[in-house]
Amino acid sequence: MADLTLDEQQEAAVRVEGVSKAFGQGRSAVLALHQVSFELARGEFVCLVGASGSGKSTLLDLVAGLEQPTAGHVETGGASCALIFQEAALFPWLTAAGNVELALRLRGVRRPERRRRALELLELVRLDGFAQRRPHELSGGMRQRVALARALAQEADILLMDEPFGALDAITRDLLHDELETIWRERSLTVLFVTHNPREAVRLGDRVLVFTSRPGAIAAEVPVTLNRPRRTDSAQVATLAAEISDRLRSEVRAHGLSHSTKSLISPGSRG
Amino acid sequence: MNRELAGLDALDLAATPRSSRAARIWSATWPALGGAFIALAAWQLVVLSKWQPDYLLPGPAAVFRRLADDVRQPAFYVALALTLQRAVVGYSLAVVGGAIVGALVARNRPLRRACGSLITGLQSMPSIAWFPLAILLFGLSETAIVFVVLLGAAPAVANGLITGIDNMPPLLLRSGRMMGARGIWLYRHVVLPASLPAFLGGLKQGWAFAWRSLMAGELLVILGNRPSLGARLQFAREFSDAAGLLATMLVILIIGMVVNGAFSLAEREVRGRWGLTGG
Numbered sequence: 388m389a390d391l392t393l394d395e396q397q398e399a400a401v402r403v404e405g406v407s408k409a410f411g412q413g414r415s416a417v418l419a420l421h422q423v424s425f426e427l428a429r430g431e432f433v434c435l436v437g438a439s440g441s442g443k444s445t446l447l448d449l450v451a452g453l454e455q456p457t458a459g460h461v462e463t464g465g466a467s468c469a470l471i472f473q474e475a476a477l478f479p480w481l482t483a484a485g486n487v488e489l490a491l492r493l494r495g496v497r498r499p500e501r502r503r504r505a506l507e508l509l510e511l512v513r514l515d516g517f518a519q520r521r522p523h524e525l526s527g528g529m530r531q532r533v534a535l536a537r538a539l540a541q542e543a544d545i546l547l548m549d550e551p552f553g554a555l556d557a558i559t560r561d562l563l564h565d566e567l568e569t570i571w572r573e574r575s576l577t578v579l580f581v582t583h584n585p586r587e588a589v590r591l592g593d594r595v596l597v598f599t600s601r602p603g604a605i606a607a608e609v610p611v612t613l614n615r616p617r618r619t620d621s622a623q624v625a626t627l628a629a630e631i632s633d634r635l636r637s638e639v640r641a642h643g644l645s646h647s648t649k650s651l652i653s654p655g656s657r658g
Numbered sequence: 659m660n661r662e663l664a665g666l667d668a669l670d671l672a673a674t675p676r677s678s679r680a681a682r683i684w685s686a687t688w689p690a691l692g693g694a695f696i697a698l699a700a701w702q703l704v705v706l707s708k709w710q711p712d713y714l715l716p717g718p719a720a721v722f723r724r725l726a727d728d729v730r731q732p733a734f735y736v737a738l739a740l741t742l743q744r745a746v747v748g749y750s751l752a753v754v755g756g757a758i759v760g761a762l763v764a765r766n767r768p769l770r771r772a773c774g775s776l777i778t779g780l781q782s783m784p785s786i787a788w789f790p791l792a793i794l795l796f797g798l799s800e801t802a803i804v805f806v807v808l809l810g811a812a813p814a815v816a817n818g819l820i821t822g823i824d825n826m827p828p829l830l831l832r833s834g835r836m837m838g839a840r841g842i843w844l845y846r847h848v849v850l851p852a853s854l855p856a857f858l859g860g861l862k863q864g865w866a867f868a869w870r871s872l873m874a875g876e877l878l879v880i881l882g883n884r885p886s887l888g889a890r891l892q893f894a895r896e897f898s899d900a901a902g903l904l905a906t907m908l909v910i911l912i913i914g915m916v917v918n919g920a921f922s923l924a925e926r927e928v929r930g931r932w933g934l935t936g937g
Contacts, residue, residue: 451836469836476833479932480851489847493838513663523933526670541837562663 400466400545400577401427401450405459407602408445419445421602422459427545432571432578434592436585436631438639442603443581447547450579466545466577469538473550475530477522483509483533484518490540508536511570528559532566539574546571548580552587561619564590568616585631590619597631599638607634716901724901725908737885738909741876744800744886748807749868755808756815756864757857761845763816764823774820777813785810785871789878803875810871811864818860822853855928862921869914 408420419442427433435443448454449461451468477486487505496504509515512532522530531551538546552560568591571578582588588595589611597607609631613623677685698718705717712720728734763773788806796802826849834848850857876888887910894903 453832453835470833472829472833474829476827476829478830478833478848478851479934480854490837493843493847513660514667517667521931521933524671526667529667529670537837559666562666566663 399426400429402462406456407458409457418602430575434588434595435581436588437598467543468545469541469543471548471551475534512536545577585628589624589628721904725905741887748804751808752811756812760816760819764820781813786874807871811868814864822856826852
């Protein structure tokens with residue numbers, strides 16, 4: 388038993404234990420996360436799916452170390468995180484190559500080395516022909532690929548992705564799924580991928596964590612054992628995604644119920 | 659997958675039509691020329707109406723002849739050089755001071771509360787109101803003029819930087835922090851470039867204030883043996899030399915417009931690079 392825990396500790400890239408997060412103080416405080424616990428094994432691809440406002444992004448901020456939990460703790464064992472947002476947060480004053488180079492520069496990489504590495508990374512996301520373009524001269528999908536290259540430039544072990552493909556059209560998204568899967572494999576990254584789309588979660592994840600809202604908590608954990616590479620429009624993916632959808636719907640319904648009872652009570656209680 | 663992505667990229671970046679350089683220059687030039695023509699025509703009409711005698715209000719032709727004479731005399735360049743030197747010194751100090759104050763105030767909440775509205779108030783204060791104090795403190799001197807130019811321009815510069823930092827997308831800040839930029843590095847690589855478009859706007863406005871304050875100052879503080887554009891205006895009035903007065907006014911107008919135009923160009927360039935221009 389003791390050996391097993393030790394093994395687990397070595398394997399876990401991220402360990403989230405009993406994490407709660409409240410915003411604000413006293414009576415007006417909002418509980419965003421309540422007693423969330425999970426682990427990411429090294430090299431695992433885990434998707435977090437939930438309705439909007441379920442505190443998924445807050446959870447990513449906690450894992451990234453941008454925020455501190457109100458209770459519980461997050462361990463990454465000293466591993467570094469890179470975060471990719473829904474809209475590519477590229478710096479508009481820098482070219483695609485410049486954005487990647489800045490990430491390298493902030494890590495202390497020297498200039499000639501930076502140039503070379505930035506081009507290599509852009510080549511990896513197949514944008515080496517667009518190195519000198521500025522973000523506004525690229526399409527949404529291309530911008531997200533630059534953001535991916537920039538995140539990889541940070542040489543982080545853990546990639547945190549906050550609905551990165553949410554704003555893209557279906558074809559672009561499919562291709563980027565393939566792309567991300569390849570890079571994840573080749574670089575043996577650990578990925579925590581937040582989405583509100585169950586199909587996307589099943590397409591990509593080794594496991595899917597289903598999130599409830601207000602406060603955010605894990606409602607279910609669904610292992611995905613389908614062979615890779617999967618297709619978003621395959622029957623197996625659709626079936627599993629439908630199960631997750633049902634689960635999400637019942638969570639949303641539960642909220643509708645609690646909300647309506649609350650609104651029945653609250654006018655009286657306020658007097 | 660490789661080919662598909664390349665194909666998609668090609669589709670995404672459908673060629674946008676771009677007009678030729680000559681066409682763009684022409685489309686920027688003709689409204690300016692048209693505007694100048696309208697102004698000159700209006701001026702000529704007022705002269706033709708005989709509202710004032712010719713020796714008090716000469717027409718454009720006479721004034722341009724006078725200007726052509728003026729620019730052949732070394733005295734004109736001595737005056738121009740002194741005025742431009744004051745402008746450069748005062749404005750440079752205003753940029754440095756305004757940027758320092760702006761940067762401090764924008765990132766420091768208590769300081770912001772204390773000084774934010776003060777800076778806006780100073781910006782709307784006519785700089786000529788500073789002159790009596792400046793003359794009292796520094797006498798009729800170069801320092802008095804530079805002091806007022808500095809006070810006239812610095813609040814606009816500071817405000818530009820504060821606006822720029824305020825309007826910076828928080829996502830860029832988060833993203834910079836995530837990439838490991840802290841403290842001075844965050845400032846240098848994220849905050850300053852992100853606020854550059856608004857800061858340029860502040861610099862441009864600051865220049866306009868500096869130029870105005872300088873002209874006010876040169877009319878009030880006339881130093882013996884130091885001819886400036888303002889002094890030329892004053893002497894032309896004293897000698898009832900209307901053509902000379904208007905010729906100097908044209909020079910002042912043109913310098914203001916040229917510098918303003920340079921700022922507009924820089925602004926457009928930056929906005930274009932930053933992807934802030936529409937379309």
